[in-house]
Structures are given as C-alpha cells and as structure tokens.
Amino acid sequence: MRQPAGIAIVAAMTAADPSLSLDALTDALYQELRRIAHRERLRAGKPMTLQTTALVSESYLKLRQSAGWTSEAHFLASAATAMRHALVDAARARLSQKRGEGQRPIPLDDRHDLATAGDDEVVRISEALAALEAVDPRLVKVVECRFFAGYSEEETGRILGISDRTVRRDWLQARAWLYRELQG
Secondary structure (H helix, E strand, O other), rough: OOOOOHEEEHHHHHHHHHOOHHHHHHHHHHHHHHHHHEEEEEEEOOOOOOOHHHHHHHHHHHHHOOOOOOOHHHHHHHHHHEEEEEEEEHHEEEEEHHHOOOOOOOHHHHHHOOOOOOOHHHHHHEHHHHHHHHHOOHHHHHHHHHHOOOOOHHHHHHHHOHHHHHHHHHHHHHHHHHHHHHHO
16 A cells, blocks of 8 residues: 655654654645545534634644654554544534534535534534543544544554554444444
8 A cells, every 4th residue: 555655754754763843744744634634624514614724723733732753653643633623622612502502504505415414423423432432542543543534444553553453343343332322
C-alpha cells in the first residue's frame, strides 16, 4: 500500500529527530490532515459549520495543548482524537440552547438531503465512546482512527502498534458494542 508523501517525509524526520514539534509535523502532514478533515466533516453531517481548514485549525489548537510526539504514529493518533473532539464540540455547540436548541436551518439547495447524520447522533456517539473507554481504551483508539480519521486497518495498526488482525477484531467488537449502546 502506498503511503501519502507527507507520511514518508515524517518517517524520515522522525528517524532524524525523535522529538518532533507540532509545527514540523503539521507542516509535513498538512495535506494529509486536510484530506482527513474534509472526509470527516462531510461524514459528521449537516449543517457543516466547520469547513475543512477550520477543522484542521481546531485540531491544531487542541494538539497545541499536548506534549511532544515521539513518532509519526503518535502524532497521527493524536490528530484523530483531536478531530473527534473538534467535531463533537461543534455538534454540542449547535445543539446548545443558546444556539436554537438543536434546530437545524435547511438551506434552499439542500432541502431534500436529510439523510446525513445529525448533531445529536455525533454527540451520542461521543458519549458512547466515553462509556467504552471505561471498558477498553484501545477500542476507543481504534474507533478514533478508523471512524473519525478514516485510517485503513494497516494505518491504524501501524499507528497503534498492533497487528492488522487485532485492528479488524477490535473494530468489529467496538462497532458491535457501540451499536448495542446506541440502540438501548
């Protein structure tokens, strides 16, 4: 499987300097972060108040609060978590009473496209993940990498330091647990 150019650059940078800064990693992986952010903001549903650049910026601000990264895998896992938090924070803000109690405006050009996930679903998934974290934190990291960042099984395994089979097994287990949690 071909790696994006930014990841290959970071691999070389990580070998040269194991204590990379956020700015160096962000510069090297900016296009990859934009690609992930674009896909995830579309998956998060309507209304899309966070544009791709805004989601990358929000994630960057959340990553600024973290300590240094030891590898590209550590950075990419942290970026997946930061994007999840940024999307959930935006959904909660839209649902808050101060912003119309979750009433979603319907743009004229999208009035028939209501099949996307709503803010309440994004918040419910986040709450279910918080409950899952108490049971098995690794399953939450797999969900963050696979669902929120859109990484493949191979990328997720490399980032978390586990095998592809373990990722596949954890992904199935986490999805089943979340399905049961969200249905009940």
